[in-house]
Amino acid sequence: MKARRWVDTNDKMLLKSPILKLLLFSQLIFSGVYASTPYQVVYLKNYRASDGLPGSQVNYLMQDSKGFIWIATDKGVSRFDGQHFKNFTTTDGLESNEAFRIAEDNYHRIFFYCSNYRVCYYENGLIHKLRSTQRVLVQPFANMFFNRYNELCVNYGLETKVYSFAELKSRKHPGQQPFSSIYGASEEEIPLSEHDLTLLKNELGTAHFNDTTAKINTKPYRLAIQQNHLLLITKDWVHVYQYQKSKLIPLAKISFTGNVTSVYLTGKNTFAVTTVKQGTYIINYITGERKNYLNNQITTSTLIDRENNLWFGTYESGIFLSTNPDVKVINKESGLVNENVLKLNIAGGYLFTGHILTGLSYMKLSANKNSPIGTLYLKQNRSDFNRVTSLLPISGNKLMIGTDNGIFGLNVSNNNPLSWQPILYQGGPVKGIVQHRDTIYFLTSQGIVTLPDGTGYEFSPIRVTSLVWQKDQLLVGSLYGLYKLATPISMKHFKYVRILADKGINAVKCLASNGQVCAIGTEDKGVYLLTGKTLSQFTVPVISSGNIRKLIWTDANTLWACTDNGVSIINFSNNYQTYRVSRLNTSNGLPSDNVADVVRHGNDYYIATDQGIAVTQNLWNTNLSRPILLDDGVPGKQSNFMYGKPVVFNCVALSYKSMGKIQYRFRLKDVDKNWAAAPTGEKRFDLLPPGHYELEAVAADRFNQLSRPLVFQFTVMPLWYQQLWLQVIAVTGAIFISFLLIRKYYLSIIGLQKKDYENALALQRERQRISSEVHDDLGASISGIKLQTEMLSRKVTNQPVFKEIDAIHDAITDISTQVRLIIWSLDVENxxxxxxxxxxxxxxxxxxxxxxxxxxxxxxxxxxxxxxxxxxxxxxxxxxxxxxxxxxxxxxxxxxxxxxxxxxxxxxxxxxxxxxxxxxxxxxxxxxxxxxxxxxxxxxxxxxxxxxxxxxxxxxxxxxxx
Known part of the structure; x- marks a missing residue:
C-alpha cells in the first residue's frame, strides 16, 4: 500500500516515515469508530484505474460550479462527467502527479495543490502554472479554498492563511480586516475577537490540543464556516458554534473516537468523517443523526453533489458513488448467503428469499432493520438444478415453496426457525403456485395439480410458464399464448382454449391479478392489462423493457413490472383509465437492473435482484434533477468555418444518476425536421453549404428527462469562388455571354430563314416559269399534234392505219393529261x-x-x-x-x-x-x-x-x- 506524502510545518514529517507506518498499522487493527451507529449498506458504483481514473488512490473530491466532479489522485487529477474521465498529469502541465487538494476560484478556474507544495490551475482545457515560486503549505488536516476576494486560503489551527498571486486577480478588501478573520468556501467571513479566540483555546486546552500538536500533526485541528456556524474540527470531536451578534454561542459537541483520517463539510448542517477500515460517517450536527457507509475501506474524502449523490474517495479502491443512499441493500455484507435472489415473499412475519442452489434465506421483519439472516436448505433430488421458482404464503402461517425439483410446505407459526422442517408434497419442476378458496393449484411442465387432494390435470406440451385465477377463471400462460380453462374442472382430461391471440398476445411469461383486472407479461411486447373486455398495452418507452420477468400487484392500483432493465411501477386511477409510471433501477439505488420479484411490508418495498435485495419507501421519481448540458469546447472558440473544413462541436451532459446512460440529440434549426440521436456529445459536419446555422442540442437521461437546449451559432464561410460578389459577377457575365450567344444564334437562324425564304421564292418563281413554258410551248405543241391526229383519222379509210392513228391519239391524250397534272402541281397558285x-x-x-x-x-x-x-x-x-x-x-x-x-x-x-x-x-x-x-x-x-x-x-x- 502506497503512503500519501503529507508535510508538516517543518517540511519534515512524511507519512512514509516508520513511526507513522506503525501508527497506520495500529489504526488498521483498531475497533470501529461508532459501535452504536448502524451500518448503511447501499448500492455503490465503483470507479477504479481500470475504468479510466489515473490512479486508484484518491486524495480529494470536489464538484465545480458547472457540475463536474474533480478527483485528485496519486497519479494525476481527473475531471469526471458521469461518462468519461478526462485526466491531467505532468505531461499536461500539472506541477506533480500527486495532488492533494482542489479548489475553484471566483473566475471558475480549478486549482490543484500538488506534492511539491506548488499550485497550478485548469482553465479553457489547459493546465497553467503560476509564475511565482512561492510555496503553498496545506497540512494533511487542513482545507484549501478561495474566499470572497479570490484569495487562496488555507484553514488550519485557529487561523486562515491567505496567499496572493498575480494570476489570482484578487480583489482589494473594503477596509482594514482583523488579523484573526476566518473565511469560508462560500464567501463567509467571521472576525474572531480576543474573547472568541480565548473561548476556542480553552476548549482545545481541555483536550490537550495546542499549537505544538497542530504543527507536528499529532493532534491537528482547524476551523470551518458553514453559513452562520463556526465548526472547530479535530480528529476526536467537532464543536459547533453559532456566530450571532459578533460573538460565538456554543451549540453542540459531537465526539468520535478511532481511526479518523479527515473531516470535511459535506452539505447543509452535515460533515463527513473518513476513517481507516470503518468507512465514512456522515453526521448532521444539528439533529445528531449519524450514518455509516463503505465499511472495511480506508476512506479519504467525501462529497455530496448537487444531485444529492454520495461520493466516497478511498485509499486504494478508487471512488464509490451512491445515487440514492435512502435505498438500503441486503447482500452478502448484510449476511445474505446468496445475492442472486429469484423470489420474495412474507410469511409469519419473516421475509423469505428464494435462490438457486442455496435454498431459502429468511429474516425477521421488525422495527430493527438489522435482524440476522438465516438460511434454510431444501432436500432436493438434483443439487445442480434446484432454483426456487415460487413462494406463496397461505393461511395458518404456512409457506408453499415451488422449486425445480418439487413443491414443499413450510410451517412458520413457530417463532423458532431452527424448528422449521420443510415437507415435500410432490416431486418434479414447479412453474407457479396459486390459491383459490381452499384449494392450492400448482403448475408443472405437464399440467396442473391441486392440493390437498393431489388431483392432476394434464396439458398438451405448450411450454407453460404461469397461472392465475381471474374472476373464477383459471388462466394459464405459455410461450405459445394465453389459455383459459373451461370450468368446472372435474376431469383428468379437461378443455382449455387459447384467448386473445388476435390481439397479438403470443409468448406469455407471467400473470398477475388483483381480483378486478389481470396483467399479462410477455416476452417482448411488455404488459397487457385486461380490464373486462378492454385490453391496453404498456411497453417501451413507457416502461423499462418489453421483456417482463414477473408482475406483482402490491395493492389494488399499483402494478410492478420486473425486467432486466429495472422495475417499472404503474399506479392506476380513475377505474384504470389513467396512470402514472415510475422506474427504479441502479440510478435510483438498486444494486442491479436485473429485477426478479417485489414484495411489500407496510411502507417498505423489498426488491429482489441478482445483486441482493433493495429496500425502499420512495417509489416516485419526483425530485430527480434534469441533466445539465454544457458546451465542452474552449471558450471563444471559432464560430466561423471555411467550406470544406470539418465543423465539430462537443458538448457534455452531466447526470450522475444515469451512470453513463445518456442520449444526445441534435438538429440544425430550420434545416432538420427531426432530432438525430447520438451516443456521444460530439457532432460533426463535413460538407455544410455556406451560410449561417444554429445547432440545437439536448440530452436525455435514463429517465427520459430532457436537458435545456444548448445552441451553437456558427457560420460556414464560402471559398473565394463561392463569394457572393464573385457569384453575382459570374452570373451577370454568364447572362451577358448567353445573351450574345443567343443573339448570334437567332441572327443565324433569321439569316437561314431569310435564305430559305429567298430559295423558296426563287423555287416558286422557277416553278411558275416552268409551268408557264410547259403550258405555252409543250401544251400547245401537244394540242396541235392531237388535233392533227384527229384530222388525219378522219381522212384515212384503211382500217389498220386508222387503228394505229387512233392509238397515237390516245397516247397523245394521256401525255396531255400528264402534262396538265404537272402544270397543276407546279403552279404555286394551286x-x-x-x-x-x-x-x-x-x-x-x-x-x-x-x-x-x-x-x-x-x-x-x-x-x-x-x-x-x-x-x-x-x-x-x-x-x-x-x-x-x-x-x-x-x-x-x-x-x-x-x-x-x-x-x-x-x-x-x-x-x-x-x-x-x-x-x-x-x-x-x-x-x-x-x-x-x-x-x-x-x-x-x-x-x-x-x-x-x-x-x-x-x-x-x-x-x-x-
Whole structure:
C-alpha cells in the first residue's frame, strides 16, 4: 500500500516515515469508530484505474460550479462527467502527479495543490502554472479554498492563511480586516475577537490540543464556516458554534473516537468523517443523526453533489458513488448467503428469499432493520438444478415453496426457525403456485395439480410458464399464448382454449391479478392489462423493457413490472383509465437492473435482484434533477468555418444518476425536421453549404428527462469562388455571354430563314416559269399534234392505219393529261387544300363519265386557306386516282362514294363502293395498284385504312396532317 506524502510545518514529517507506518498499522487493527451507529449498506458504483481514473488512490473530491466532479489522485487529477474521465498529469502541465487538494476560484478556474507544495490551475482545457515560486503549505488536516476576494486560503489551527498571486486577480478588501478573520468556501467571513479566540483555546486546552500538536500533526485541528456556524474540527470531536451578534454561542459537541483520517463539510448542517477500515460517517450536527457507509475501506474524502449523490474517495479502491443512499441493500455484507435472489415473499412475519442452489434465506421483519439472516436448505433430488421458482404464503402461517425439483410446505407459526422442517408434497419442476378458496393449484411442465387432494390435470406440451385465477377463471400462460380453462374442472382430461391471440398476445411469461383486472407479461411486447373486455398495452418507452420477468400487484392500483432493465411501477386511477409510471433501477439505488420479484411490508418495498435485495419507501421519481448540458469546447472558440473544413462541436451532459446512460440529440434549426440521436456529445459536419446555422442540442437521461437546449451559432464561410460578389459577377457575365450567344444564334437562324425564304421564292418563281413554258410551248405543241391526229383519222379509210392513228391519239391524250397534272402541281397558285379538292372533283367526274358507276361526292373543306405543297397535292391526287380507277376496273360496283373533309388542319379523304370487295392482305401483295396506294400513303406520312371483304364492297380512308 502506497503512503500519501503529507508535510508538516517543518517540511519534515512524511507519512512514509516508520513511526507513522506503525501508527497506520495500529489504526488498521483498531475497533470501529461508532459501535452504536448502524451500518448503511447501499448500492455503490465503483470507479477504479481500470475504468479510466489515473490512479486508484484518491486524495480529494470536489464538484465545480458547472457540475463536474474533480478527483485528485496519486497519479494525476481527473475531471469526471458521469461518462468519461478526462485526466491531467505532468505531461499536461500539472506541477506533480500527486495532488492533494482542489479548489475553484471566483473566475471558475480549478486549482490543484500538488506534492511539491506548488499550485497550478485548469482553465479553457489547459493546465497553467503560476509564475511565482512561492510555496503553498496545506497540512494533511487542513482545507484549501478561495474566499470572497479570490484569495487562496488555507484553514488550519485557529487561523486562515491567505496567499496572493498575480494570476489570482484578487480583489482589494473594503477596509482594514482583523488579523484573526476566518473565511469560508462560500464567501463567509467571521472576525474572531480576543474573547472568541480565548473561548476556542480553552476548549482545545481541555483536550490537550495546542499549537505544538497542530504543527507536528499529532493532534491537528482547524476551523470551518458553514453559513452562520463556526465548526472547530479535530480528529476526536467537532464543536459547533453559532456566530450571532459578533460573538460565538456554543451549540453542540459531537465526539468520535478511532481511526479518523479527515473531516470535511459535506452539505447543509452535515460533515463527513473518513476513517481507516470503518468507512465514512456522515453526521448532521444539528439533529445528531449519524450514518455509516463503505465499511472495511480506508476512506479519504467525501462529497455530496448537487444531485444529492454520495461520493466516497478511498485509499486504494478508487471512488464509490451512491445515487440514492435512502435505498438500503441486503447482500452478502448484510449476511445474505446468496445475492442472486429469484423470489420474495412474507410469511409469519419473516421475509423469505428464494435462490438457486442455496435454498431459502429468511429474516425477521421488525422495527430493527438489522435482524440476522438465516438460511434454510431444501432436500432436493438434483443439487445442480434446484432454483426456487415460487413462494406463496397461505393461511395458518404456512409457506408453499415451488422449486425445480418439487413443491414443499413450510410451517412458520413457530417463532423458532431452527424448528422449521420443510415437507415435500410432490416431486418434479414447479412453474407457479396459486390459491383459490381452499384449494392450492400448482403448475408443472405437464399440467396442473391441486392440493390437498393431489388431483392432476394434464396439458398438451405448450411450454407453460404461469397461472392465475381471474374472476373464477383459471388462466394459464405459455410461450405459445394465453389459455383459459373451461370450468368446472372435474376431469383428468379437461378443455382449455387459447384467448386473445388476435390481439397479438403470443409468448406469455407471467400473470398477475388483483381480483378486478389481470396483467399479462410477455416476452417482448411488455404488459397487457385486461380490464373486462378492454385490453391496453404498456411497453417501451413507457416502461423499462418489453421483456417482463414477473408482475406483482402490491395493492389494488399499483402494478410492478420486473425486467432486466429495472422495475417499472404503474399506479392506476380513475377505474384504470389513467396512470402514472415510475422506474427504479441502479440510478435510483438498486444494486442491479436485473429485477426478479417485489414484495411489500407496510411502507417498505423489498426488491429482489441478482445483486441482493433493495429496500425502499420512495417509489416516485419526483425530485430527480434534469441533466445539465454544457458546451465542452474552449471558450471563444471559432464560430466561423471555411467550406470544406470539418465543423465539430462537443458538448457534455452531466447526470450522475444515469451512470453513463445518456442520449444526445441534435438538429440544425430550420434545416432538420427531426432530432438525430447520438451516443456521444460530439457532432460533426463535413460538407455544410455556406451560410449561417444554429445547432440545437439536448440530452436525455435514463429517465427520459430532457436537458435545456444548448445552441451553437456558427457560420460556414464560402471559398473565394463561392463569394457572393464573385457569384453575382459570374452570373451577370454568364447572362451577358448567353445573351450574345443567343443573339448570334437567332441572327443565324433569321439569316437561314431569310435564305430559305429567298430559295423558296426563287423555287416558286422557277416553278411558275416552268409551268408557264410547259403550258405555252409543250401544251400547245401537244394540242396541235392531237388535233392533227384527229384530222388525219378522219381522212384515212384503211382500217389498220386508222387503228394505229387512233392509238397515237390516245397516247397523245394521256401525255396531255400528264402534262396538265404537272402544270397543276407546279403552279404555286394551286398550293392550297381547296384547289386540291376542286381538282380531284373535276378529275373524278371525267373518270366516271365513261362508266356505268354512279359517283356521289361530299366535299367540305371550308373557305379558309390551308396551304399544301405541290408534291403532296400530286401524291394525294395520284392516290385518289388509283383508288377510283380500281373501282372502275375491278369492283363491279353500282355506286361509288367520295368524301373530302378538313378538320383542324387534318385532311380526311374517304372512298368506298358497293362492289364485290376483296381480301386486302392478298391483294396488297398481288396487285400493283394496292402496292402503289400503300407506297404513296407512306410517302405522305398519312394514316391509311382499307376496310373490305369479299362481297361487301371496299372502303379506303386517308388521313393527312397538313
Amino acid at each position: 398550293d392550297e387544300v381547296g384547289s386540291l379538292a376542286n381538282f380531284i372533283h373535276k378529275q373524278a367526274i371525267k373518270l366516271f363519265d365513261s362508266c356505268d358507276i354512279s359517283l356521289q361526292e361530299s366535299i367540305s373543306v371550308g373557305e379558309a386557306t390551308i396551304a399544301i405543297s405541290g408534291e403532296k397535292r400530286r401524291q394525294v391526287y395520284l392516290l385518289v386516282k388509283e383508288v377510283l380507277n380500281n373501282i372502275i376496273k375491278h369492283s363491279n360496283a353500282q355506286n361509288a362514294f367520295l368524301a373530302i373533309s378538313l378538320y383542324k388542319n387534318r385532311l380526311h379523304i374517304s372512298i368506298r363502293d358497293d362492289g364485290r370487295g376483296f381480301v386486302p392482305d392478298v391483294r396488297k401483295h398481288e396487285t400493283m395498284g394496292i402496292r402503289n396506294i400503300y407506297a404513296r400513303a407512306k410517302r405522305l406520312n398519312a394514316d391509311l385504312k382499307i376496310d373490305t371483304a369479299p362481297g361487301k364492297g371496299a372502303s379506303i380512308s386517308l388521313k393527312l396532317n397538313l
